[in-house]
Amino acid sequence: MPVDTKDVQGLLRFGYGSMKEAGYLVLRIRDVAAARAWCAVAPVATAEYQERPPEVALQVAFTWTGLGALGLEPGLLAEFPAEFQSGMAGEEGRSRRLGDIGASAPDKWEWGQPGREPHALVMLFARSGRLADWRQRVENDPFLTAFETIAFLFSGDLDGHEPFGFKDGISQPEIDWRRERATGCDELTYTNVQALGEFVLGYPNEYGKYTDRPLLDPAARGARGLLPAEDNPGKRDLGRNGTYLVLRQLEQDVRGFWQFLDKVSESNEAERLRLAEAMVGRTTEGHPLMPPNTNAIRGIDDASGGPSNRFTYDGDPKGIRCPLGSHIRRSNPRNADLPGGPGSLLSRGLRMLGLCDDSYRGDLIASTRFHRILRRGREYGPRLPVADAVREDPGDTQKRGLQFVCLNANISRQFEFVQNAWLMSTKFDGLSEESDPLMGNRTAAGDGRDSANFSLPMEGKPPRVIAGLPQFVTMRGGAYFFLPSLRALRYFGEGPV
Ligand code: HEM
Known part of the structure; x- marks a missing residue:
């Protein structure tokens, strides 16, 4: 060593x-x-x-x-x-x-x-x-x-x-x-x-x-x-x-999260779960919404998530499987400087010159390798199962959340960039009027436009937009x-x- x-x-x-x-x-x-x-x-x-x-x-x-x-x-x-x-x-x-x-x-x-x-x-x-x-x-x-x-x-x-x-x-x-x-x-x-x-x-x-x-x-x-x-x-x-x-001590409103999703899904349990998983970008047990990528990704082994980490968003440029604005897609858009892989010399050149349809979106999410963080956070507060979280309980005064900890050699290029340009940004990856579905503070963006939305891209039609997201996470x-x-x-x- x-x-x-x-x-x-x-x-x-x-x-x-x-x-x-x-x-x-x-x-x-x-x-x-x-x-x-x-x-x-x-x-x-x-x-x-x-x-x-x-x-x-x-x-x-x-x-x-x-x-x-x-x-x-x-x-x-x-x-x-x-x-x-x-x-x-x-x-x-x-x-x-x-x-x-x-x-x-x-x-x-x-x-x-x-x-x-x-x-x-x-x-x-x-x-x-x-x-x-x-x-x-x-x-x-x-x-x-x-x-x-x-x-x-x-x-x-x-x-x-x-x-x-x-x-x-x-x-x-x-x-x-x-x-x-x-x-x-x-x-x-x-x-x-x-x-x-x-x-x-x-x-x-x-x-x-x-x-x-x-x-x-x-x-x-x-x-x-x-x-x-x-x-x-x-x-x-x-x-x-x-x-x-x-x-960062991040308090999570667990009841608020599940009650909002319960309302939007009209108490349909399967739909409620589907929406929550779309917001995170993984199932509750950690399976990605993307299928495994057949191309080997260097450095993905058991220590870093194993099979459930072996994917990129190459096969899902529109975010139909894993919404563009989901938490994990925002916090690590994965595909590096050339989304879709290097390709031929000609196509690489065209893309670098910005002469492809999707090049501007690609630019917004490029260079992920300069913006990685090592997370060491731990949760706090007692467990609240979804079935209980969807019900009001004025007697429950317990606080729940994440003692979010991350390590990096350059705070501004790594943590601050991820937090600002990807999670909080209302312009991430061509989206507008929304920020991270878990973390967003829902205040209007600088131009006064709403940020309390979450959109689910649909094949061949406009995205389904879930509006009126409350703030689920508060800094303490x-x-x-x-x-x-x-x-x-x-x-x-x-x-x-
Ligand atoms: C209460 C607040 C938060 C919650 C509930 C939360 C939850 C999650 C969950 C469930 C995952 C997926 C599991 C995993 O890959 O480990 C995840 C991944 C991740 N989160 Fe968060 N998170 C929070 C705050 C943050 C913050 C503040 C940041 C950074 C500024 C962040 C950055 C990331 C990153 C980088 C990943 C891995 C994405 C990937 O490589 O696929 N998270 N988070």
Whole structure:
């Protein structure tokens, strides 16, 4: 393995699926010396493969404000990317682009509101029944002196299903840990394998370039413990083996979702389910609405969804089988720079020049390999079966949703692009007046046009449009974090100031 996996936090490589319990401590630093002392010794689980998987694991990440509070010097802090510096809720324009407006606006969040950004995130994972004990062991000195907990986000276990009832976590990019993939060249067919640098800083990304990250002078205090930068060996790389973590607490209105579909389908159970599956793009058990693609797709193996991930949308350009606006088609349109595959030299040339009928739609969804994210989210709240969800129950005050977590080396090109240009956009793939059927905030688009629709394309006739979709998902809190390498974490413990 050309990567020192002992230096990488485990979440980049493992989903910790056998650890059914998880809880995230959202923290502010109250004692800098104690926080740094904890960084020097924190029991962080690494990406090194172990014969016997551990019973518990801990991961740690910091916001830009948190790194400042730890004492990183301003010159170094300025080298982090702009969106990380600004934070998820730091600018009105960003909130608008992410769809965090109306009921999801940052000033209504339960944590992470503007001006109250957390400093750190400690993620705890444990086998069933072990979380409370693990938390107690972690929350000891110097941790207790170091941090104030502003929120504790726990997750439940709905057996791999998110609260609406759909199997989740199926499609994931396959990271090229062995660095076998050539980077920076044209990739004309859809592949699931992604350059290491798309998810881990300090390595070439899909463009064959190194994503910007803070580099230090080797003479700087504590810098000796860091690895040299591959692209600039005279400097030490604070980013190498680290990445960025996006956390969004997304509350799901499970009753609202199923009651709306129940109304639209006039309580026809089969039709209700069909509409829900069309909105997601998969059946509740995770089968894609597309047939398997006979062309092999590189990088689709058991670890990344197996047979239920072996498909593209090539055979369904109009979205008759899997609606163009369904959640999975928006969040990963799959077909790469040339939808339909490379084709002949002549047809490729015509398409590149925009001389084909469907070329403009193709353009809108091209280049998916530059916009992949590694999802590590977990559901929260008790299970609510559809049969119960379609009925009112004023006594049910339980909250349900997703602690959405994704990892990527470039927040603006990966997470923000997917969220803004694909999920929230009312112009995705030639559609109009609709955004993601699960995630949309339903507020009128910039031009004042409705966005509360979902269209089901039909063969040979106009699409069936379902209108008046309520908002099913509301933001309750979120932040951008830097998930450091073990070396960078120890540097925070001893190096700066
Ligand atoms: C409450 C909110 C959400 C729900 C209920 C939800 C649900 C789902 C479900 C059921 C799947 C299909 C199973 C799978 O392939 O893993 C899926 C896939 C996916 N979702 Fe979401 N999701 C939510 C939010 C988001 C957000 C915020 C993003 C990104 C910004 C996102 C990105 C994706 C991606 C990239 C896929 C995989 C698509 C593919 O490769 O085929 N999701 N989601």
